[in-house]
Every structure is written in C-alpha cells, then in structure tokens.
Amino acid sequence: MSFYGELQRYENFDFELFFKQVTDAGIKRIIAQHRLNERDYLALLSPRAENFLEEMAQKAHRLTVQHFGRVIFLFTPMYLANYCVNQCVYCGFQVHNRLERKKLSPAEVEKEAKIIAATGLKHILILTGESRQESPVSYIRDCVEVLKKYFTSVSIEIYPLEEDEYAELIAAGVDGLTMYQEVYNEEVYAELHPGGPKRNYRFRLDAPERACRAGVRTVNVGALLGLHDWRSEAFFTGLHADYLQKNFTDVEVSISPPRMRPHLGGFQPRVEVSDQNLVQYLLAFRLFMPRGGITVSTRERAELRDHLVRLGATKMSAGSCTAVGGRSDQESTGQFEISDERNVVEMADMLYSVGYQPVYKDWQSF
Amino acid sequence: MRDILKIGGQEISSRLFLGTGKFSSNRLIPQVVEASGAQVVTVALRRVDLDYEEENIAAYVPKDCILMPNTSGARNAGEAVRIARLARAAGCGNWIKIEVISDNRYLLPDNYETIKATEILAAEGFVVLPYMSPDLMVAKKLAEVGAAAVMPLGAPIGSNRGLKTKELIKILIEEIALPIIVDAGIGRPSEAAEAMEMGAAAVLVNTAVATAGDPVVMASAFGLAVRAGRIACLAGPGETLDYARSSSPLTGFLRD
Numbered sequence: 001m002s003f004y005g006e007l008q009r010y011e012n013f014d015f016e017l018f019f020k021q022v023t024d025a026g027i028k029r030i031i032a033q034h035r036l037n038e039r040d041y042l043a044l045l046s047p048r049a050e051n052f053l054e055e056m057a058q059k060a061h062r063l064t065v066q067h068f069g070r071v072i073f074l075f076t077p078m079y080l081a082n083y084c085v086n087q088c089v090y091c092g093f094q095v096h097n098r099l100e101r102k103k104l105s106p107a108e109v110e111k112e113a114k115i116i117a118a119t120g121l122k123h124i125l126i127l128t129g130e131s132r133q134e135s136p137v138s139y140i141r142d143c144v145e146v147l148k149k150y151f152t153s154v155s156i157e158i159y160p161l162e163e164d165e166y167a168e169l170i171a172a173g174v175d176g177l178t179m180y181q182e183v184y185n186e187e188v189y190a191e192l193h194p195g196g197p198k199r200n201y202r203f204r205l206d207a208p209e210r211a212c213r214a215g216v217r218t219v220n221v222g223a224l225l226g227l228h229d230w231r232s233e234a235f236f237t238g239l240h241a242d243y244l245q246k247n248f249t250d251v252e253v254s255i256s257p258p259r260m261r262p263h264l265g266g267f268q269p270r271v272e273v274s275d276q277n278l279v280q281y282l283l284a285f286r287l288f289m290p291r292g293g294i295t296v297s298t299r300e301r302a303e304l305r306d307h308l309v310r311l312g313a314t315k316m317s318a319g320s321c322t323a324v325g326g327r328s329d330q331e332s333t334g335q336f337e338i339s340d341e342r343n344v345v346e347m348a349d350m351l352y353s354v355g356y357q358p359v360y361k362d363w364q365s366f
Numbered sequence: 367m368r369d370i371l372k373i374g375g376q377e378i379s380s381r382l383f384l385g386t387g388k389f390s391s392n393r394l395i396p397q398v399v400e401a402s403g404a405q406v407v408t409v410a411l412r413r414v415d416l417d418y419e420e421e422n423i424a425a426y427v428p429k430d431c432i433l434m435p436n437t438s439g440a441r442n443a444g445e446a447v448r449i450a451r452l453a454r455a456a457g458c459g460n461w462i463k464i465e466v467i468s469d470n471r472y473l474l475p476d477n478y479e480t481i482k483a484t485e486i487l488a489a490e491g492f493v494v495l496p497y498m499s500p501d502l503m504v505a506k507k508l509a510e511v512g513a514a515a516v517m518p519l520g521a522p523i524g525s526n527r528g529l530k531t532k533e534l535i536k537i538l539i540e541e542i543a544l545p546i547i548v549d550a551g552i553g554r555p556s557e558a559a560e561a562m563e564m565g566a567a568a569v570l571v572n573t574a575v576a577t578a579g580d581p582v583v584m585a586s587a588f589g590l591a592v593r594a595g596r597i598a599c600l601a602g603p604g605e606t607l608d609y610a611r612s613s614s615p616l617t618g619f620l621r622d
Contacts, residue, residue: 065577066524069388120418152415217441250441250468291470355390361415363439366448 002206003243007184007236015232019046027052031059036288041238044284045231053280060286060312067291071357073315074347075123076116077157077297079324080104080143084129086196088182090227090260090267093129095196102324103134109146115327117150119319119344122361124151125178130159130198137165141172148173152364155218159197160207166214173365176218177211178295179204180258184236188228208240212248217363219244219251220295225278226260226269234281238288245289254293254315257281261299261339275304279311286312301339302350309356318347369600371567373545374461374493374514376432380405381562382592383434383547384585385572386423387413388524394581395426402585403593407431408463408570410438411453424458434495436463443482450487462487463517463549464496473523477504481511488512497549500534505542515544517570520561521551524573528557532564539565555584555591562595563603 022043030040031052043049044056081103084093092099104112116124124147128135140158147154155176156169166177183189186201193199208219221240223233237255245253257278260269282294296305296313298320305316319342321327342350348358371378383406386395399407413423414435427433435453440446443466450462464487466479480496481504488494493514498504500518508516518535521527528551529535539546545567552558553574561569571588578584 065388066526066573069573069576070390071388120415120421122415122418217439245471249470252470291473352391357389357391358421359413360418360421361413363412364452366445366452 001209001247002202003209003240004202004205006239006243007186007205010236015042015229018042019048019231022046022048024048024051028055031055031287038235038239038242038288041284041288042231042235044287045234045280049284050276050280053276053283056280056283056287057311060283061310063286063290064312064314068314069357070355071359072309072313072351073123073359073362074121074318074344075125075153075155075315076119076121076317076319076344077125077127077322078109078112078116078147079127079322079326080109080140081128081131081135082324083131083134084196085133086130086198087194088196088198089192089194090182090224101134103139104143104325106142106146108325108328109143110149112325112327113147113150116319120360121318121344122151123153123155123363125155125157125176125317127157128159130196132159132197137161137168141169144169144172144174148365152361155220160204161210163210163214166211166216170215175216175363175365176220177208177216178220178222178256179207179211180222180224180256181205181237181240182224183227184223184233184240185228192227208244209247212244212251217252218254218293219248220254220256220293222256222258222295224258224260225273225281226271228271230271230273230277230281234284238285241285241289241292245292252293253289254295255285256295256297258297258299278304279308282308282312298340302342305340306350306354309351309354316347319343369596371545373495376493378405378432378568380589380592381568381596382558382589383408383549383568383570384575385570386410386427387438387572388576389581390576392421392423392426395423396428397582398575398585399428399431401582402575402589404585404589405431406434406461406568408434408436408572409458411435411449411456411458412439414453414456414458416456432461433458434461434463435459436497437465437483438467440464440466440483441468442466442476443479443486446479446483447486450483450492451490454492460491461493461495464494475499475519477501480504481507484508484513485511488514495547500531500538502534502537502541505538505544505546509542509544513544515547515567516542517547517549519550520548520557521553523550525551526553526574526577527551528553529561532560535561535566536564555587558588559591559595559598562592563598565599568592 157178293314295315380403384404435458437446437449466476497517521530547568548561549570
C-alpha cells in the first residue's frame with residue numbers, strides 16, 4: 001500500500017489542458033454537489049474557479065460550522081533541536097547554514113513546557129531538525145516523557161521514521177504526526193533536496209502511512225507553498241489526505257497550507273502564492289473533504305488568519321516560536337520568521353470577538 | 367400529570383438531553399441548558415480540562431444537571447473503557463455515554479465495540495448509555511449486557527438531517543424494554559417532537575442548537591417540542607389512514 005501509486009496516475013497529466021476545459025457551469029454544479037470526486041476538487045483549484053470564491057466560501061463556512069462548530073483548536077510548536085544533516089535549499093536549519101546548533105536537555109524541555117503550559121494550552125507539537133545522530137528516537141521519547149506531565153496531546157514533526165519507531169513513540173504518548181512532503185512533484189523534490197537522507201522521496205511520502213499503521217490518532221500532511229505550482233501541489237495534498245482517510249478510517253486527517261517565509265539563507269520562493277490563492281486552496285479542500293482538518297500556522301499574518309477562521313480553518317498555532325528553547329532564550333535563531341506574533345490570550349480574544357471559541361484541550365492519551 | 371423517565375435509579379423530568387460541543391462559547395451553555403429545561407447534559411471527556419477552570423467545559427454545566435461524560439474520540443472498546451474510568455475518577459459521576467467511532471468520514475458508531483465496552487462498564491457499576499446504529503439485534507445485546515438505555519442515531523452526527531432511521535427506531539421502541547433515546551441527526555424541533563410522538567423516551571440534541579442562529583432560543587424551542595411530542599405520545603395519537611374514510615360507508619345499507 002502506498003500513496004505513491006495514486007500519484008503515479010497523474011504522472012503525465014496535463015493540468016493546463018484540464019484547467020482550460022473547466023467551465024463556469026461545471027464549477028457551479030460542483031459547488032452544489034453533496035460529494036466531490038478528485039476531478040471536482042481539481043476543478044475548484046482552477047483559475048476559472050477564482051470567479052466563484054464567494055460561493056465556495058459560503059458553502060465552506062456552512063460545512064465547517066456543521067462538522068466542527070464555531071471552535072478553533074489551539075496548539076503551539078516547540079523546537080527541541082535544530083541539528084540537521086540535510087541540504088534543503090529553502091530551509092533555515094539546513095546543514096550548511098551557519099547558526100548556533102542546539103538541543104534541549106530534558107531539564108530545558110521542562111522549563112519550556114512550564115512556560116507554555118502556563119498559557120493553558122494542552123496540545124503541543126514538537127519539532128527537530130533531521131539528525132538521527134543528534135536527536136535520535138530515544139531522545140525524542142525522553143522529551144515526550146517530560147512533556148506528558150504538562151500536555152494532554154503531543155504531536156511530532158520530525159524526520160520520517162520506520163513503523164516500529166512510530167509505534168515506540170506512540171507507546172510513549174505521542175498521538176499526532178505532522179509530515180510535510182514539501183513538494184509532491186518528484187523532479188522538483190530532487191532539485192530542492194540535493195543532499196541528505198531527505199532526498200529519499202518515497203520514504204518521506206510513505207511516512208504518514210507507516211505512522212497510521214503504527215496507531216497514531218491524527219495525521220497532518222501538506223506541501224510547502226512557494227516551491228512549485230501551487231494548484232497541483234494543493235491537489236496532491238488533498239489527494240494524500242483523502243487517501244489516508246479512506247485507508248485509515250479511524251485516523252483524524254488534516255492538511256496544512258504553509259507558505260514560504262523569510263529565513264536564514266534567503267531562498268526566494270519559486271512561485272508566488274497570493275492570499276487569494278491560499279483562500280481558494282482552503283475552500284476547495286473544505287468542499288472536497290468536509291470533515292478534514294485545516295491547520296493554519298503563524299506563518300500567516302494576523303489579519304489574514306482572522307479571516308481564515310470563517311473560511312474552513314479548524315486548528316491554529318498560537319504563541320509560536322521557531323527557535324530551539326526560544327521561549328526561555330530570546331537570543332536563539334528560528335527556522336523561519338513568524339508573522340502572527342500574538343500570544344494565546346490575544347488569539348483567544350480574537351476568536352471570541354468573531355464569535356468563535358478557542359479550544360485548548362481536545363484529546364488526552366488514556 | 368407526573369411523567370418521569372427513570373434511568374440508573376435517577377428520576378428525570380425533562381426528556382431533552384443536551385450536548386455541549388460546537389458552541390461559540392462555553393459561556394452559552396448555562397443559558398442554553400436553562401432555556402431548554404434539560405436535566406441531562408453530555409460533555410466529551412476529551413474536552414474536559416480539570417486544570418484550567420476557565421476553559422473547562424464541564425464547569426459550565428449547571429450543578430443540578432446530571433453530567434453524562436461521553437467517550438468521544440474512542441476508536442475501540444478499550445479506549446472507551448479507559449475514558450469512562452478516567453471520567454469517574456475525575457469526579458464526573460458514574461453515567462457514561464459510550465461513543466466508539468472508528469470512521470472519521472461518516473462518524474458512524476462501531477456497534478460491535480460498543481457492545482464490548484457496555485458489557486465491561488455495566489459490570490463495573492456504570493450507568494451506561496450506548497450510542498449505536500439502530501439495529502434490533504445489537505439493541506437486544508446491549509440490553510442483555512447491562513445498558514441503562516439505548517441511543518440509536520436518527521441520522522449521522524451533526525448532519526441535522528432528521529429521523530432518517532425512523533422505521534428502525536420504531537422497531538427498537540416496540541421491542542426493547544429499555545428507554546430508547548434518539549441521539550444524533552435531529553436538526554429541528556419538529557423532528558424531536560416526531561421522535562417523542564413515536565414513543566422515544568428522550569432525544570439528545572447538540573449541533574441543531576449549537577449551530578442555530580440563536581442557540582438559546584433554539585434550545586427553548588426544542589424543550590417545548592420535546593414536551594409537546596411526549597404529551598402527544600401519552601395522549602395516544604389517532605390512527606393514520608392511507609385513504610379518506612367516507613362519511614357515507616359502502617356497507618351502510620346493510621344496517622338501514
């Protein structure tokens with residue numbers, strides 16, 4: 001079993017030709033449908049569908065309220081380590097970048113955890129750079145043991161693991177996985193990952209499936225927007241989410257639509273993804289997967305995030321910091337600059353002001 | 367007229383049970399409960415945060431209500447049992463609504479795992495109210511293993527589509543000696559009234575209230591509808607006919 005087989009169906013697919021054949025009537029029909037197939041989803045990602053954003057937004061809003069209510073789940077990321085052996089040309093942590101490399105000790109993890117827990121958040125996402133030597137699975141497991149004292153849900157965003165390694169972390173208390181494929185286009189992926197284990201496209205692509213087989217509760221996938229044509233990348237992200245939901249029905253599946261942000265190294269996005277493009281992507285996905293989660297990070301600026309609350313988002317990060325130990329050490333260098341610097345209280349105030357409730361706890365490992 | 371529903375040794379005068387998910391603010395919950403007159407309120411233990419009173423959903427349930435934690439998020443019987451035990455240990459009482467769902471696309475309950483969880487928890491002294499897909503044999507089994515009531519879905523959770531499983535629920539009402547509480551799918555007060563007219567012991571409503579334009583007013587409407595439906599049921603609705611009954615019967619001449 002692999003999503004790779006699904007991707008190969010589109011190996012020689014002519015996206016331009018497909019988009020040319022999309023009609024206004026076709027888009028109206030799709031918006032009115034109860035259930036969308038993958039070609040319907042692609043049609044909603046077309047340039048022509050840009051003329052129907054309001055209609056899509058109205059339906060996306062209704063579907064989101066119906067399935068999730070007027071609530072937004074809040075979480076925050078914690079960077080455990082920034083050692084990395086990869087050469088991803090777009091990332092601030094890549095091996096050739098000169099920055100202070102750091103790894104939190106269990107005591108430092110606890111110090112950061114206390115600061116975050118004091119905000120009331122109960123869900124945390126832990127991240128590392130990709131270095132099996134500096135941040136092995138045993139190290140991550142030890143950190144999870146510490147974090148479980150403060151948080152009811154711990155998710156990981158780390159290098160791809162083998163199935164038994166995922167099972168080990170799940171047994172320790174991890175319940176969620178975020179794994180960005182970065183780029184679904186295999187050729188572009190090869191160009192952007194010139195060195196390091198991350199060059200292995202298939203191993204990364206299949207990681208969510210390995211985690212699902214190992215028993216993870218939630219899985220979040222996505223493409224880093226700005227690295228390649230956003231319409232096809234959004235399409236493959238949606239297909240990936242749909243594939244996971246079909247094959248692992250007991251797993252809660254979400255997507256994230258991260259856009260490239262400035263970082264140490266200064267790689268310029270290859271493709272500009274406008275706010276309108278981002279909104280179209282989220283709306284199309286919501287209509288395609290009404291029960292799929294949509295996570296919007298602090299990469300996006302506050303004003304835009306405020307609007308996305310009503311356009312399908314279900315989960316948002318708050319009080320974010322992309323530096324290792326950055327909450328207790330203000331001097332650290334982050335992976336990228338965040339745009340929305342509001343703390344948890346400010347995020348909660350905003351949500352209440354637009355008629356939504358912040359949810360701090362939505363799961364607890366039992 | 368004294369019309370009391372008895373579950374797990376507790377007398378309940380309101381036959382509208384309320385869910386607490388999806389509201390735009392926990393602060394609405396006390397108003398909604400009051401407007402509806404509900405006495406049984408369910409909360410997802412996954413949302414209960416005992417460390418943080420301000421955001422603890424259970425803290426917003428009025429003290430005179432029966433708090434019914436549910437096992438939302440459980441994917442199998444084992445998880446449901448652990449959640450139930452944790453709820454009781456956390457002081458949430460011994461009522462538990464079993465929700466075992468391993469299908470995130472439609473959120474349909476897993477009847478097999480639900481029976482297993484019910485059996486274990488009933489034996490441990492819980493008042494177990496299992497949420498289930500309406501199936502007579504499953505309902506019989508749930509009764510056999512100790513369920514205090516049976517909660518069939520009217521339509522998929524959150525869909526507001528109404529009593530799509532009406533015929534199957536009718537059979538449960540006729541055949542199962544336990545209270546039948548219609549849970550999930552009811553979108554309008556008229557549908558709640560219809561369920562009560564059919565003979566359901568109670569209905570549980572959440573999304574229809576939480577996502578209404580004015581949740582407090584809608585809660586009030588549901589409270590009235592459930593009462594009306596119950597009174598109609600007790601009154602004994604007249605027979606329904608497929609054809610008009612002629613005032614000049616065809617066989618009248620035999621009596622002339």
